[in-house]
Amino acid sequence: MASNRVVVYKGPGEVAVEEIDYPSLTLPDDVVSGMKLKKDAPHAAILRLVTTNICGSDQHMVRGRTTAPVGQTLGHEITGEVVELGDDVLFVKKGDICTVPFNIACGRCRMCNEGKTGICLNVNPARAGAAYGYVDMGGWIGGQAEYVMVPYADFNLLPFPDREEAMEKILDLTMLSDIFPTGYHGAYTAGVTTGSTVYVAGAGPVGLAAAHAAQLLGAAVVVVGDMNAERLAQARSFGCESVDLSSGDDLADLIEQVVGEREVDAAVDAVGFEARGHGADADEAPATVLNDCMTIARAGAGIGIPGLYVTGDPGAADDNAKEGTLGVRLGLGWAKSHSFMTGQCPVKQYNRKLMNLILRDKAQIAKAVNATKISLDEAPTGYADFDKGAAKKYVIDPHGMVA
Structure with a gap:
């Protein structure tokens, strides 16, 4: 044997x-x-x-x-x-x-x-x-x-x-x-299609897969946000735009510099529950990416969420986050008629x-x-x-x- x-x-x-x-x-x-x-x-x-x-x-x-x-x-x-x-x-x-x-x-x-x-x-x-x-x-x-x-x-x-x-x-x-189906699922369920402007949060492998998937789906521009310079360079290596969140600058301002307006047609959260706030020394803030996506996605947009969220996180910063209860601005997403897709691909x-x-x-x-x-x-x-x-x-x- x-x-x-x-x-x-x-x-x-x-x-x-x-x-x-x-x-x-x-x-x-x-x-x-x-x-x-x-x-x-x-x-x-x-x-x-x-x-x-x-x-x-x-x-x-x-x-x-x-x-x-x-x-x-x-x-x-x-x-x-x-x-x-x-x-x-x-x-x-x-x-x-x-x-x-x-x-x-x-x-x-x-x-x-x-x-x-x-x-x-x-x-x-x-x-x-x-x-x-x-x-x-x-x-x-x-x-x-x-x-x-x-x-x-x-x-x-x-x-x-x-x-x-x-x-x-x-x-x-x-x-x-x-990761290829997962990234594709994130882009597809966010509604990426021909000519879309897309924001992908996270330049890890799933985020890069989502960015490539958005290209395959016909996106006009794919903007990838992260605080890791090496990973942002990897995103640029196959034709994506990038925004460096370690600068602490307003994300909508950074998006406007790339696409000419402060919103995008679709957004993908490829980070999940270990998200951090903006700025090089920002603390962990697990709702940051979800709130970012709602902020910079236009009214009626889709938000794909292939990033992992859990119901048990012993290392979380507070008791609510330890059980997956996060400070998500759901009212903002509701007001903008956003759609959300979560869960395993x-x-x-x-x-x-x-x-x-x-x-x-x-x-x-x-x-x-x-x-x-x-x-x-x-x-x-x-x-x-x-x-x-x-x-x-x-x-x-x-x-x-x-x-």
Whole structure:
């Protein structure tokens, strides 16, 4: 039997690569007991990881900003080769290289039938929706590993049409598991379309993915705001405009300098609950980005919110924020008839079409997010560098398969 190693949360600021059991075609105990399901999972597949990425959502746990316990396995951005199949898997073959949505979905419940795979009802007893390697998401083993089990494989796996082509474009295709669909979802639900002016808050990987997605949707100008000069330079590298929020200048003034008016047609919050106020020494203020978006989005605009917000944040600045209660100016959004889209991106709504864009050279998401390959053993260093603000999307290559 093959061995298996996975990245594990060891406490605030610390991760390690540890040996765990090789995966089996069985469901997690939490799901079995909580959902009253059978333990055996003949609908599942085991994948050998080709690539698996470090995500900003993982960083929230590693910073100690969630209720994740020590020992939590990490990783939900998974691209892998099928090496084992359950008897009930009909349409996926051994040897297929597949992208795996970070949302775990049964494909059978009401939400899945409505295309809302981010809030599947049958994969997490704690709440609707599940993900690999994430706190309160059902107890599924993380995918920053050598091998991982994927349930409901026929529904969740998207095989790439050609293995050789997939490996040539793997640094782009690896983004299909999360940040490319998530960024696209943020831009699309904000109403970005031909000729739009767009503001994206945050120049981390999801923000850069949202900015590139806005370009693909036809935006006339995409303005990215952040306080990290290196990340703002990365945004400019593929044609975005940038505004430096460390200056402390009024955001509407900065927007006007770029687009000629103080408002935009659509706004995307790609920051989430660890947002800070404006200015180089600003304190954490978790409602800042949401309020910024409402301030600079025109009346009737949409605001896409792929940035993560949580119901439990032990490191928050005040008791309200610790439970996700924030000082959001909802009255402003109501007065301006804004629409808001929150929650996990339903990856399956987008991943096949975004795959086609990559395979036809219409999208260069790896370039946009500065995809940078590392080994599994280098994951702790990748986490540390990412936490310091590196303008890179770290792609872990557990088996040395990436050229």
